Amino acid sequence: FPGLADVSISQDIPVEGEITVPVGSQSPDDDYSTLDEPVKDTIMRDLKAVGKKFVHVMYPRKSSALLRDWDLWGPLVLCVSLALMLQGGSADSKDDGGPQFAEVFVIIWFGAVVITLNSKLLGGTISFFQSLCVLGYCVMPLTVAMLVCRLVLLAGAGTVSFIVRLIVVGAMFAWSTLASTAFLADSQPPNRKALVVYPIFLFYFVISWMILTFTPQ
Amino acid sequence: VGPGRAGPGRAGPGRAGADTVSAPAQGGGSAVIDMENMDDTSGSSFEDMGEMHQRMKEEEEEEAEGEAGAGEEEDGEFLGMKGLRGQLGRQVADQMWQVGKRQASRAFSLYANIDILRPYFDVEPVQVRARLLESMIPVKMINFPQKIAGELYGPLMLVFTLVAILLHGMKTSDTIIREGTLMGTAIGTCFGYWLGVSSFMYFLAYLCNAQITMVQMLSLLGYGLFGHCITLLVTYNIHFHSLFYIFWLVVGGLSTLRMVAVLVSRTVGHTQRLILCGTLAALHMLFLLYLHFAYHKVVEGILDTLEGPNMPPFQRVARDIPVVSNAVLNTTAKTIALTL
Numbered sequence: 001f002p003g004l005a006d007v008s009i010s011q012d013i014p015v016e017g018e019i020t021v022p023v024g025s026q027s028p029d030d031d032y033s034t035l036d037e038p039v040k041d042t043i044m045r046d047l048k049a050v051g052k053k054f055v056h057v058m059y060p061r062k063s064s065a066l067l068r069d070w071d072l073w074g075p076l077v078l079c080v081s082l083a084l085m086l087q088g089g090s091a092d093s094k095d096d097g098g099p100q101f102a103e104v105f106v107i108i109w110f111g112a113v114v115i116t117l118n119s120k121l122l123g124g125t126i127s128f129f130q131s132l133c134v135l136g137y138c139v140m141p142l143t144v145a146m147l148v149c150r151l152v153l154l155a156g157a158g159t160v161s162f163i164v165r166l167i168v169v170g171a172m173f174a175w176s177t178l179a180s181t182a183f184l185a186d187s188q189p190p191n192r193k194a195l196v197v198y199p200i201f202l203f204y205f206v207i208s209w210m211i212l213t214f215t216p217q
Numbered sequence: 218v219g220p221g222r223a224g225p226g227r228a229g230p231g232r233a234g235a236d237t238v239s240a241p242a243q244g245g246g247s248a249v250i251d252m253e254n255m256d257d258t259s260g261s262s263f264e265d266m267g268e269m270h271q272r273m274k275e276e277e278e279e280e281a282e283g284e285a286g287a288g289e290e291e292d293g294e295f296l297g298m299k300g301l302r303g304q305l306g307r308q309v310a311d312q313m314w315q316v317g318k319r320q321a322s323r324a325f326s327l328y329a330n331i332d333i334l335r336p337y338f339d340v341e342p343v344q345v346r347a348r349l350l351e352s353m354i355p356v357k358m359i360n361f362p363q364k365i366a367g368e369l370y371g372p373l374m375l376v377f378t379l380v381a382i383l384l385h386g387m388k389t390s391d392t393i394i395r396e397g398t399l400m401g402t403a404i405g406t407c408f409g410y411w412l413g414v415s416s417f418m419y420f421l422a423y424l425c426n427a428q429i430t431m432v433q434m435l436s437l438l439g440y441g442l443f444g445h446c447i448t449l450l451v452t453y454n455i456h457f458h459s460l461f462y463i464f465w466l467v468v469g470g471l472s473t474l475r476m477v478a479v480l481v482s483r484t485v486g487h488t489q490r491l492i493l494c495g496t497l498a499a500l501h502m503l504f505l506l507y508l509h510f511a512y513h514k515v516v517e518g519i520l521d522t523l524e525g526p527n528m529p530p531f532q533r534v535a536r537d538i539p540v541v542s543n544a545v546l547n548t549t550a551k552t553i554a555l556t557l
Contacts, residue, residue, distance in 0.1 A: 103399075103400050103401070106400075107400055114377075117331065118338070118370075118373075120331065121331065121334055121335050121337075121338040121370075122338050122370070123335075123339075191341060191342070192341065192342065194342040195340070195341075195342055195345070195370065198374060199374065199377065202374075202377055202378065202381055205381060206381055206384065209381070209384065209385060209388075213388045
């Protein structure tokens, strides 16, 4: 192949050149290239988003911020803290710890998945992770109730404390259900809202019941 | 040779490398770059080489215009040293596309599986309420096959409600589960009953030539749990044995009668009707009995007054579940084995 003779280059000529990547100006790319920002900015942005969602849960209004930018950080933190606080409440002190934590964790996530599937099967327009996000964030009042219950139990475990705990847990349970209903029921056809609300009611009822019957050892 | 192009310099080592690299390509699924492609056409024909030479000269000229899509000019033909980079890039892109497509189709089929269940959840709240009330009313007309709604929302919600009630009962009776969790036991019991007994009854219905589908059986049995829910809700909180027996007979009996009547209307033949209905009635009533006695709280003193002074006073003990449930499970398994 005589035509190839001048195609190959000898080994001692270094191959050199420059690779230039066209970099646009910094300002329009600020929103899209977050890879170069300092870690503090990233964390603060995520924390602010999570905090905003907590505020939305505390004062449930019909806003779409919770739905639009869903994230699962808040639910994870709430779930882990609730599971940690519910630990050590079993009657038999030999086998506390392990099953309790896993139990609560699995109940919350499995329950949320079932409710999401149910709402999707009933013709909901909300996506899987958006629904998980809302249900997870609405566990927050119940976590607050758990904190209050633990503090009340520190003071004593009599009938009065039981009544106080019952009132607190009941109020928080109603708040959780109302908050999640405010977000989730809008995505359903109007005549089927009750069908979606009932499993949410049952889900938060089970969690409230676990909180209420918690007795520290 | 234009700047920034190391392709031609790799002619010798590139080809030698291709010989030694053994990259068996098994279909499109391997993650290994297929070097044999390049091997086949390397140095194939004079015309190819000439054409390649020509293209490279053209490429030198349009190097100033940028490197936009250098790999996209070639379409499937080997261009030797210069084409090595383009071929590689294209193969990688190809494989990534195939992997992505595979993942997308798998995800889609998973989503489509949910859609299979969609028609069974197509209900209105009024329909659910009506069916709940109907599940306690036995039908009178058994000569005409009764309609069973093949719906899964109501039964599923009833099973979950039963789980919640069971949990409440277990906690108030201070049940200790040694190898497991309360929640796991409750879910396992309720779902096991619903799915297991439905499957068993469907199998029996198949043997006895009854006109019923699996979804209808699930729905029928699920709605029958409504009676269980009511009974347990009341008797876990009010602990009178006689109250429980009354509820067991009346409420349990009504829901059993309804299920039995519907099944009878869909079966022909006396023996078959007897087998089906006997089994269903027995399992349904025994399940309620089991749920009550395995997890209820015995209040000392009340039994004395109800059942006469001859009975020794009951102690309130925390039930050790494995002993009781093992015994019940063993007997149940034996009876099922005997009937089969």
